[in-house]
Amino acid sequence: MDRLRQPALGILATLLVMVISLGFVSLFDWPTFSGWVAVLLMCTIPTTIVIGVVWGSDYPAFFTSRRQPLRGAMLVLIAMAVGVVVAAVHFFTVGGGISPPMPMLVQCIIVSVVITFWMTIMWGGWPFVLIPNKLIASLTVLAGCYAVNYFLFRIFFSYNFMRDAPIYRPELDPNGLFNAWNATTFAVTCLALMFLLLHFDLWPFTRTPSLMKQPVLGMVWTTVAVVLGAGLFAFGTSILGMAAPTFLVQVPIPFIFGSIIVLNMLSGSLFARYTQPLKGVFNLLAAAVIGKVLALLYGALASTVTGPVVSGAPTFDFEVWLASALLAVTFPFMAYYTDFFQMWPLKKEPAVDAKRTDGAQPPDPPS
Secondary structure (H helix, E strand, O other): OOOOOOOHHHHHHHHHHHHHHHHHHOOOOHHHHHHHHHHHHHHHHHHHHHHHHHHOOOOOHHHHOOOOOHHHHHHHHHHHHHHHHHHHHHHHOOOOOOOOOOHHHHHHHHHHHHHHHHHHHHOOOOOHHHOOOHHHHHHHHHHHHHHHHHHHHHHHEEOHHHOOOOOOOHHHOOOOOEEHHHHHHHHHHHHHHHHHHHHOOOOOHHHOHHHHOOOHHHHHHHHHHHHHHHHHHHHHHHHOOOOHHHHHHHOHHHHHHHHHHHHHHOOOOOOOOOOOOHHHHHHHHHHHHHHHHHHHHHHHHHHHHOOOOOOOOOOOHHHHHHHHHHHHHHHHHHHHHHHHOOOOOOOOOOOOOOOOOOOOOOOOOOO
């Protein structure tokens, strides 16, 4: 196992996480899984992203000095603890203290993941990463993500389409500019465009050094993602006539899921010998195909894993199940495994000098 390298390592790790994820989903009935289980797991994702992007593998020393699996377990517990706090705050504010979680709460949490990717990846945590202390910088990035998300939620999300439904609560409706399903789908579509540029290693931005500095990079990257995302969303929903939830699980979510596998689980190893932009074209095609195939596989297993879930309006149960299984469960499990557990035990853990207690960075794992 020590000689296992990419992409074999990533393929095996992906299969392992998928089996664990589907096994986890099978533990719950549909109402429980679509409610608090999915919400609580999604509440851990922003913290997981911040730990992986802002903290990095060398901080804090208290955790990085621990061996696996203790190191990974401690980081998972941190993400879960913060996730519980986040869920509680949103439950009593956005969700009005109503259980099971209201659609307002669920979709606000979904988009918080998008905003965290946006602020940590596209904007590189700017301006909060200018704070010298990494812990304070991380906490302010996380707080900033939730603050921006709540602000956007109040402006853009409307639940008037639910007005005749028994669960509708007018006091919880932000009465924003757009149908909440459209707003959610549009946000996730823009996230897919963020991943598209990651396949190209930010080419052609890299050809202009002045674009590669924050906040210019964040502004340009955000503009490109929003403009292209708007075009793709309009094409799918207006021209092709797909309902927003259907478009969500047919186009952006499979591509995001495939991108996570290609870029994270496989470490971009499939076409590493090629240069940009050809490498990016191959990567995005691989992500699109892999994501679509696995989405179809998950969809085929839905009734076996959870039981019958009905597709389409008015509830879109199947679409919610598929989105939750892929991005609310399997994605964070993949993030835990790659960022927190460093693919242990499939990947050999780097040696750590037990005598060192000064917080020095442990040696990098073998490539």
